[in-house]
Amino acid sequence: SDSLEFFRPNWNAPLSNFPKKVPQDMPDIIFQMSSGLYGVRDNEGKFDPERYQKTMAFCKMTEIKLAQGAKQTGGKLAAEKVSESVAYYRNIPANKAVVSPNRFPYAHDMNELFDFVAQLQKLSKKPVGIKIVISSREGIEEFAREMQRRNENNILGIPDFISIDGGDGGSATAPLFLMDRVGFHVND
Numbered sequence: 001s002d003s004l005e006f007f008r009p010n011w012n013a014p015l016s017n018f019p020k021k022v023p024q025d026m027p028d029i030i031f032q033m034s035s036g037l038y039g040v041r042d043n044e045g046k047f048d049p050e051r052y053q054k055t056m057a058f059c060k061m062t063e064i065k066l067a068q069g070a071k072q073t074g075g076k077l078a079a080e081k082v083s084e085s086v087a088y089y090r091n092i093p094a095n096k097a098v099v100s101p102n103r104f105p106y107a108h109d110m111n112e113l114f115d116f117v118a119q120l121q122k123l124s125k126k127p128v129g130i131k132i133v134i135s136s137r138e139g140i141e142e143f144a145r146e147m148q149r150r151n152e153n154n155i156l157g158i159p160d161f162i163s164i165d166g167g168d169g170g171s172a173t174a175p176l177f178l179m180d181r182v183g184f185h186v187n188d
Contacts (some may be wrong), residue, residue, distance in 0.1 A: 036100035037088035118157030129161035
């Protein structure tokens with residue numbers, strides 16, 4: 001059939017009821033985990049490992065989106081855009097405005113971020129990557145040093161891939177002042 005099918009899993013079902021492999025008729029989906037942890041959060045907004053495993057039953061890999069800093073107040077989704085379907089998949093109340101934090105909750109330092117990557121890799125048994133903006137040479141060097149340290153010491157949590165989010169780092173939802181100044185190319 002050429003019709004589209006809308007999958008609506010029962011999130012309350014036990015994990016054992018979810019597919020062990022991504023169903024053949026599913027498109028290749030990359031789960032993008034943002035600072036709001038939408039789709040993998042509990043009712044209080046905290047990371048829910050079981051919900052993450054259920055979500056990953058339908059996804060090929062995870063991309064952690066760290067490039068939210070240009071939105072100094074975080075991402076905003078107006079109440080009228082939070083439909084029943086959006087609320088269902090994000091695990092948020094329908095018809096209520098949502099504000100995402102401007103910082104990823106498990107990235108207060110490099111060690112915490114890479115430990116979180118290790119947790120996701122272990123839970124999903126699938127690739128986990130990080131989407132970043134390179135705004136300074138020092139920042140990316142710190143990132144690379146942590147990956148090297150973990151590799152040399154056989155410590156889990158090295159990202160399987162890294163996505164670079166544009167040279168100027170701004171998005172259409174960021175204030176123009178920040179769009180023009182966040183994540184400039186390094187001229188060294």
